Amino acid sequence: MIEANLDDQTGEGLGYVMDQLLTAGAYDVFFTPIQMKKNRPAIKLTVLGNPQERAALTKLILAETTTIGVRYQTWQRTIMQRHFVTVATPYGNVQVKVATYEGIEKRMPEYADCAQLAQQFHIPFRTVYQAALVAVEQLNNEDD
Amino acid sequence: MIEANLDDQTGEGLGYVMDQLLTAGAYDVFFTPIQMKKNRPAIKLTVLGNPQERAALTKLILAETTTIGVRYQTWQRTIMQRHFVTVATPYGNVQVKVATYEGIEKRMPEYADCAQLAQQFHIPFRTVYQAALVAVEQLNNEDD
Amino acid sequence: MIEANLDDQTGEGLGYVMDQLLTAGAYDVFFTPIQMKKNRPAIKLTVLGNPQERAALTKLILAETTTIGVRYQTWQRTIMQRHFVTVATPYGNVQVKVATYEGIEKRMPEYADCAQLAQQFHIPFRTVYQAALVAVEQLNNEDD
Amino acid sequence: MIEANLDDQTGEGLGYVMDQLLTAGAYDVFFTPIQMKKNRPAIKLTVLGNPQERAALTKLILAETTTIGVRYQTWQRTIMQRHFVTVATPYGNVQVKVATYEGIEKRMPEYADCAQLAQQFHIPFRTVYQAALVAVEQLNNEDD
Amino acid sequence: MIEANLDDQTGEGLGYVMDQLLTAGAYDVFFTPIQMKKNRPAIKLTVLGNPQERAALTKLILAETTTIGVRYQTWQRTIMQRHFVTVATPYGNVQVKVATYEGIEKRMPEYADCAQLAQQFHIPFRTVYQAALVAVEQLNNEDD
Amino acid sequence: MIEANLDDQTGEGLGYVMDQLLTAGAYDVFFTPIQMKKNRPAIKLTVLGNPQERAALTKLILAETTTIGVRYQTWQRTIMQRHFVTVATPYGNVQVKVATYEGIEKRMPEYADCAQLAQQFHIPFRTVYQAALVAVEQLNNEDD
Numbered sequence: 001m002i003e004a005n006l007d008d009q010t011g012e013g014l015g016y017v018m019d020q021l022l023t024a025g026a027y028d029v030f031f032t033p034i035q036m037k038k039n040r041p042a043i044k045l046t047v048l049g050n051p052q053e054r055a056a057l058t059k060l061i062l063a064e065t066t067t068i069g070v071r072y073q074t075w076q077r078t079i080m081q082r083h084f085v086t087v088a089t090p091y092g093n094v095q096v097k098v099a100t101y102e103g104i105e106k107r108m109p110e111y112a113d114c115a116q117l118a119q120q121f122h123i124p125f126r127t128v129y130q131a132a133l134v135a136v137e138q139l140n141n142e143d144d
Numbered sequence: 145m146i147e148a149n150l151d152d153q154t155g156e157g158l159g160y161v162m163d164q165l166l167t168a169g170a171y172d173v174f175f176t177p178i179q180m181k182k183n184r185p186a187i188k189l190t191v192l193g194n195p196q197e198r199a200a201l202t203k204l205i206l207a208e209t210t211t212i213g214v215r216y217q218t219w220q221r222t223i224m225q226r227h228f229v230t231v232a233t234p235y236g237n238v239q240v241k242v243a244t245y246e247g248i249e250k251r252m253p254e255y256a257d258c259a260q261l262a263q264q265f266h267i268p269f270r271t272v273y274q275a276a277l278v279a280v281e282q283l284n285n286e287d288d
Numbered sequence: 289m290i291e292a293n294l295d296d297q298t299g300e301g302l303g304y305v306m307d308q309l310l311t312a313g314a315y316d317v318f319f320t321p322i323q324m325k326k327n328r329p330a331i332k333l334t335v336l337g338n339p340q341e342r343a344a345l346t347k348l349i350l351a352e353t354t355t356i357g358v359r360y361q362t363w364q365r366t367i368m369q370r371h372f373v374t375v376a377t378p379y380g381n382v383q384v385k386v387a388t389y390e391g392i393e394k395r396m397p398e399y400a401d402c403a404q405l406a407q408q409f410h411i412p413f414r415t416v417y418q419a420a421l422v423a424v425e426q427l428n429n430e431d432d
Numbered sequence: 433m434i435e436a437n438l439d440d441q442t443g444e445g446l447g448y449v450m451d452q453l454l455t456a457g458a459y460d461v462f463f464t465p466i467q468m469k470k471n472r473p474a475i476k477l478t479v480l481g482n483p484q485e486r487a488a489l490t491k492l493i494l495a496e497t498t499t500i501g502v503r504y505q506t507w508q509r510t511i512m513q514r515h516f517v518t519v520a521t522p523y524g525n526v527q528v529k530v531a532t533y534e535g536i537e538k539r540m541p542e543y544a545d546c547a548q549l550a551q552q553f554h555i556p557f558r559t560v561y562q563a564a565l566v567a568v569e570q571l572n573n574e575d576d
Numbered sequence: 577m578i579e580a581n582l583d584d585q586t587g588e589g590l591g592y593v594m595d596q597l598l599t600a601g602a603y604d605v606f607f608t609p610i611q612m613k614k615n616r617p618a619i620k621l622t623v624l625g626n627p628q629e630r631a632a633l634t635k636l637i638l639a640e641t642t643t644i645g646v647r648y649q650t651w652q653r654t655i656m657q658r659h660f661v662t663v664a665t666p667y668g669n670v671q672v673k674v675a676t677y678e679g680i681e682k683r684m685p686e687y688a689d690c691a692q693l694a695q696q697f698h699i700p701f702r703t704v705y706q707a708a709l710v711a712v713e714q715l716n717n718e719d720d
Numbered sequence: 721m722i723e724a725n726l727d728d729q730t731g732e733g734l735g736y737v738m739d740q741l742l743t744a745g746a747y748d749v750f751f752t753p754i755q756m757k758k759n760r761p762a763i764k765l766t767v768l769g770n771p772q773e774r775a776a777l778t779k780l781i782l783a784e785t786t787t788i789g790v791r792y793q794t795w796q797r798t799i800m801q802r803h804f805v806t807v808a809t810p811y812g813n814v815q816v817k818v819a820t821y822e823g824i825e826k827r828m829p830e831y832a833d834c835a836q837l838a839q840q841f842h843i844p845f846r847t848v849y850q851a852a853l854v855a856v857e858q859l860n861n862e863d864d
Contacts, residue, residue: 215509
């Protein structure tokens with residue numbers, strides 16, 4: 001986890017750097033609103049990535065933002081096993097992420113598939129998403 | 145109430161503009177963290193002021209920030225009556241704001257007085273503030 | 289809509305006042321983190337309520353918080369028609385809110401019912417909620 | 433200005449609805465983190481648009497989100513006059529927005545042009561942006 | 577400290593999981609508003625707990641939320657010594673937490689006691705809290 | 721990095737403690753809005769400092785705030801080399817921070833100098849800042 005506090009960077013520039021960091025291989029990038037000295041609203045940039053990528057991600061942050069330093073630290077992670085199945089909805093097929101860990105199993109429709117079908121059929125995103133959840137549940141029941 | 149969304153302004157510049165607006169006569173100025181399009185973290189600037197000052201405050205916002213427009217609207221206000229009394233604490237006198245409204249009475253130690261005594265005596269701010277609250281309560285009891 | 293900025297109130301006291309305002313008949317009460325002068329993090333309290341209740345809600349805010357004034361303004365509202373139906377899930381019945389407006393129809397499981405069944409059966413909230421969504425969809429299909 | 437509080441909507445769905453509202457002609461769409469009853473973190477959705485578009489934008493919000501109501505109110509706006517000029521940087525041309533209002537004149541490089549050149553030349557966004565600011569200043573000086 | 581970023585979870589579900597985690601023995605649970613890719617407002621869930629409870633708390637997070645992974649790390653803590661004393665206010669007894677550390681001593685009225693008396697006497701929370709602070713100060717003075 | 725969650729501290733007191741911590745030698749102090757149990761909005765205080773100063777900074781936090789404990793952990797840092805140069809603008813000299821790291825070089829006008837000149841000449845902060853950026857770029861070009 002790499003962090004930097006940014007109080008002399010514009011929001012425009014931050015949107016740009018998020019894209020650059022994700023393209024460069026960061027697992028995840030997020031912004032937290034913070035409040036710094038001298039009445040300055042600021043943003044804490046957090047970048048999660050592979051430790052092997054730390055030097056490259058650090059260099060990208062220093063090149064693209066106004067910060068003159070970053071701080072970092074290794075966190076451990078517990079990640080569920082994942083695979084994908086496809087379910088049929090009235091609007092077309094949707095990929096479903098199946099995540100498992102010590103007896104827990106979660107099945108979650110993929111955002112991108114639901115969004116694409118919603119736009120194609122001019123229907124609410126929620127309608128496709130719920131249809132996918134129904135298809136997922138039926139899949140669950142057939143498995144039992 | 146005047147508002148502007150700022151996504152291309154630095155936090156440094158925002159701290160500066162808060163000071164300028166307060167100096168120019170705004171009742172209050174505050175920042176709210178918001179999230180705009182294209183993954184841009186941004187700040188909503190809100191300025192409360194006398195309607196007669198709206199043109200001057202608007203011009204100051206347009207001159208000092210990167211926004212190309214502001215929005216505004218008149219809100220009504222309900223304000224308590226206020227006067228000040230002085231109470232004695234072990235560390236010296238503290239001004240107390242007394243606010244009243246339809247049978248409600250609140251007495252609140254002034255921040256600046258407590259902060260100044262805390263620094264003078266090298267004691268926690270909390271210690272002076274609580275001493276002032278005690279003095280306020282005793283004042284309350286003598287009044288009854 | 290009634291608003292007040294609070295920079296000399298504790299979070300404990302704010303949790304308390306939210307309860308009081310909801311009990312007193314506010315439609316909704318919410319907190320927004322803001323940043324005020326002198327490096328003070330603060331909270332904007334927003335209370336939505338019936339205009340007839342404004343005087344009572346104002347008095348409650350002035351009595352329970354440290355603010356010495358509130359601001360207010362009337363907003364218009366567009367509200368969907370609502371009624372409730374009950375659906376059966378494997379874990380028991382769940383009330384479903386049905387909201388309609390100009391051809392839009394949304395059916396949403398009630399939080400409280402799902403939470404209660406999740407606790408009763410020692411299963412995740414998500415499991416009950418998704419089961420209720422499935423039952424809702426089947427209700428939709430029967431209607432067509 | 434149209435607002436809705438959303439405590440039963442996912443962040444994924446909110447990213448989707450922001451795109452839909454901008455496509456439908458909203459001037460601006462932004463999210464503010466708020467805190468609602470029952471320990472629920474939530475998002476306030478704010479949509480700025482032409483009053484003539486209010487009915488259409490309201491219907492889109494009700495269709496795409498889980499809210500059962502929106503609130504709205506007309507704000508006045510003060511907007512600077514705008515036109516565009518083109519400046520030459522070492523990396524290519526950049527459009528510059530020139531905004532004027534009662535003697536104030538601001539010239540701001542367009543984000544999209546700077547971002548595109550930064551990606552083309554594999555250089556930091558900041559480098560292009562500052563080069564554009566320099567070109568803008570030189571334009572200012574020639575004007576005098 | 578266990579953390580997870582949640583962009584596909586509703587606020588309703590998050591209020592529920594906070595209760596579950598506190599019931600399961602977490603020291604503390606809190607939410608931080610963050611901003612993730614694709615214009616998604618999200619919540620960072622942070623859980624503080626005994627390292628021995630980490631596996632159980634992790635499993636609860638994975639079961640109750642939509643995240644497919646958590647990250648964690650051990651932090652050191654410096655905690656003040658605590659004991660409770662009871663003080664008398666005009667409204668009844670209030671427990672006071674006394675915390676000490678290397679010559680620092682803080683005495684803080686318990687929230688729950690103040691809230692309960694405020695409701696019982698139909699008086700502001702602030703009134704009871706300040707009365708308890710006064711009683712605490714008097715306790716301080718008797719000690720000297 | 722030292723952190724404490726504060727739900728029974730006022731914003732006034734927090735502005736005071738930020739000043740105290742910076743005076744005591746902290747590298748940086750910032751506030752993050754968080755949401756704690758029982759509907760309490762709260763602030764996470766983060767203090768960055770030299771590990772040798774940890775005991776002193778911890779004691780200051782415990783003395784000045786209402787928290788009964790802090791948590792801490794050591795982070796590694798990557799910091800750019802820095803030196804200052806002076807550039808001439810039409811309004812006077814401005815110090816420019818030059819930061820370098822593995823081939824990256826950034827030159828950033830000092831906030832305090834720009835703010836002072838803006839106030840002296842009654843011109844927008846942005847005007848001085850951009851003039852300093854232009855002077856910085858010209859310096860860059862002369863260097864090549």
